[in-house]
Amino acid sequence: MDTMRERFISVTSRLLDEDPRLAVVLAEISMDGFLPARQRHPDRVINVGIREQLLVGVGGGLALTGMRPVVHTFASFLVERPFEQVKLDFGHQGAGGVLVSASASYDWPAGGFTHMAPGDVALLDTLDGWTVHVPGHPDEAEALLRHAYAAGDDKVYVRLSQQSNTAPRPVRDLRFQTVREGRAGVVLAVGPLLDNVLAATEGLDLTVLYAPTVRPFDDAALREAAGRGGNADVVLVEPYLAGTSTTAANDALAQVPHRVLGLGVGRAELRRYGTLDEHTAAHGLDPHSLRERITGFLRPPAR
Structure with a gap:
C-alpha cells in the first residue's frame, strides 16, 4: 500500500x-x-x-x-x-x-x-x-x-501521516461516523488512531466515533452519540497535542452534564529518536495504554 x-x-x-x-x-x-x-x-x-x-x-x-x-x-x-x-x-x-x-x-x-x-x-x-x-x-x-x-x-x-488504519472508511459528508454503539460513554478516534482505539475498546460497552475531519467540529454527531446511551462522558483520542479538541467537545455538550478526557501527544519532549511505534507507546496511544486510560476514566462494564 x-x-x-x-x-x-x-x-x-x-x-x-x-x-x-x-x-x-x-x-x-x-x-x-x-x-x-x-x-x-x-x-x-x-x-x-x-x-x-x-x-x-x-x-x-x-x-x-x-x-x-x-x-x-x-x-x-x-x-x-x-x-x-x-x-x-x-x-x-x-x-x-x-x-x-x-x-x-x-x-x-x-x-x-x-x-x-x-x-x-x-x-x-x-x-x-x-x-x-x-x-x-x-x-x-x-x-x-x-x-x-x-x-x-x-x-x-x-x-498527512505515515501512520494508517488497516482499512479506509467513507468520508463523503465529512461528518463524524459511528463505528460502534454502546451505552457507557463515547470515544472519539481521530484519523490514523482509529485502529488503536478499536483494539483498546474491544468488548467494552462504548460508542466509538471516527473523525477524519475535525474542523469544523461535528457538534451534532457528538451530542447524538452522547445522548444515545444516557452517558455523556467522552474520551477524545487525537494524533496531535492532547486536549486540542476538549473545548470543542465541551461546547458541543454544554447543555448536558458530561466529562471530557483529552488523550493525544503529551507536551513533554521525548529526546530519544526511537521509532514511530515507540513514540506512540510513550505518549500512551498504543492499544494497551489506551484501554487502561479509557477504562480508568469511564469504567464501563464488560459485555
Whole structure:
C-alpha cells in the first residue's frame, strides 16, 4: 500500500493535468515526486527552496490571482515556522488555499524535535475559518484532498501521516461516523488512531466515533452519540497535542452534564529518536495504554 504522502503526490499530479486553476508550491520537500508534473506544468509547480515563509507567501499571492494553491512541506515547517504568513497572507487577506503537511506529530523521529509538530492543529485553532482534515488511510487522504481542491476558495489544512488504519472508511459528508454503539460513554478516534482505539475498546460497552475531519467540529454527531446511551462522558483520542479538541467537545455538550478526557501527544519532549511505534507507546496511544486510560476514566462494564 502506498503512503498518504505518495498518494498526495500522485493524485495532485493527475489533477494538475485536469484543473488549470491548481498550482503546487513546494520548499524542496517532495520535489522529486513532483518532477514529472513540473515538466508538464513548469508555471504551476513552483519550488521556492528551503524558505518556508516564502512558501506560504507565494501560496497566498497565487490565491489572490484566482489560483487554487496547494502548499506543501513537513507540518513543523508549514504551520509552525511560517505561522505569521499563514495568519496574514491567507487569513487577513481573505485568501483561500490548501495546506498539505507531512510527518504529522512524530512520524520521522530521527529528524528530531525540529521535524515534529504535535501543536499544529491547536495553533490553527487560533485562526478563523480553517477546515482541518486528518485522514486515517491513503484512500481517505485522496478523497479529502480532492474535496479540498474543489472547495472553492476555502482555507483547508490536510494533515498527512505515515501512520494508517488497516482499512479506509467513507468520508463523503465529512461528518463524524459511528463505528460502534454502546451505552457507557463515547470515544472519539481521530484519523490514523482509529485502529488503536478499536483494539483498546474491544468488548467494552462504548460508542466509538471516527473523525477524519475535525474542523469544523461535528457538534451534532457528538451530542447524538452522547445522548444515545444516557452517558455523556467522552474520551477524545487525537494524533496531535492532547486536549486540542476538549473545548470543542465541551461546547458541543454544554447543555448536558458530561466529562471530557483529552488523550493525544503529551507536551513533554521525548529526546530519544526511537521509532514511530515507540513514540506512540510513550505518549500512551498504543492499544494497551489506551484501554487502561479509557477504562480508568469511564469504567464501563464488560459485555
